[in-house]
Amino acid sequence: MAEGLRERKKRETRRRIADAAVRLFVARGFDAVTIAEVAEAADVSVNTVYNYFEAKEDLVLPPHQGSRLADIVAAREPGESAAAAVLRRLREEVRRRDPALGLTPGFAGFHAMMRAAPTLLARLDDIAVRMEADLTALLADETGAGPDDPVPGLVAGQIGWLHARVLMETGKRTEAAQDPDAVAGALLELLDAVEGLLGPRVLDYAVRSAGR
CATH class of the missing domain: 1.10.10.60 (Homeodomain-like)
Incomplete structure (x- = not known):
């Protein structure tokens, strides 16, 4: 429309x-x-x-960012798992130097500004908590998990961790004055390493069926 x-x-x-x-x-x-x-x-x-x-x-940090992971997983392709969808999106964002990951020349000043503001650091924590909670709810709904089933939350926690690790690595390398291309290359290597560490219970969880 x-x-x-x-x-x-x-x-x-x-x-x-x-x-x-x-x-x-x-x-x-x-x-x-x-x-x-x-x-x-x-x-x-x-x-x-x-x-x-x-x-x-x-x-600086709109509240809707808290739905980011759930939105990515909800839009995944048939045959794609929740973790695979997030890994794919992160790789796509890295390759196109997406500002959402801080892969722009001016991100160093922005990152320093956020680190110096306690209320923004608290907002980042709130967004991370909501990301995991929203993703947990989505995974539980899609898989039909019961309220006492810990697996959706555990998988959401692993996906939230890998997302946070990418952002942390971006910040660390930005503080070290690395240019966006160098940061992007390191992030792609990091994503490959993370995927190798995640077991099949996470990587194969909540695969979207062809009919959805």
């Missing part, structure tokens, strides 16, 4: 506000910038900022 003019303008306004906010946060620090300053930089009112972002942290 084609995007309407109203939806496009809303998306563009949201992006303009977020871009202006991140520029200010990287330049001066997350805690040093007010919402009023973000509004001024984006040429909108303070109320408009809050119409699009309920909290200041949402400007």
Whole structure:
């Protein structure tokens, strides 16, 4: 379905506000910038900022990121398991230098800004918890697991770990001033190593049937 003019303008306004906010946060620090300053930089009112972002942290780490793993698994191909879908997506994002993984020249400043803001670190923890919880619920539903079956949660925990390990490696190498191409090469090697460590109970869990 084609995007309407109203939806496009809303998306563009949201992006303009977020871009202006991140520029200010990287330049001066997350805690040093007010919402009023973000509004001024984006040429909108303070109320408009809050119409699009309920909290200041949402400007950097939107809450919807917590559904990332469940969304990837829900969209997997027939014959593909949950873990295989996440591994495939991560490899695709690495190869195209996706900003979602921090594979851009300006990520070092952004990463340093986040590490210096306790509320953003807390938000990252919250997102990771929600990722695992949402994925656990999806896997339990798709496999018909009972409420006392620990396997969906254990598999979700392994997938959450591999996702977090990729992000951690990106941050470590960014702090070491490696360029995005070098980081990407290391991440692809890491993903191969992780896949080799995961056992068949994880790699073959929740394979999507051809009829779904």
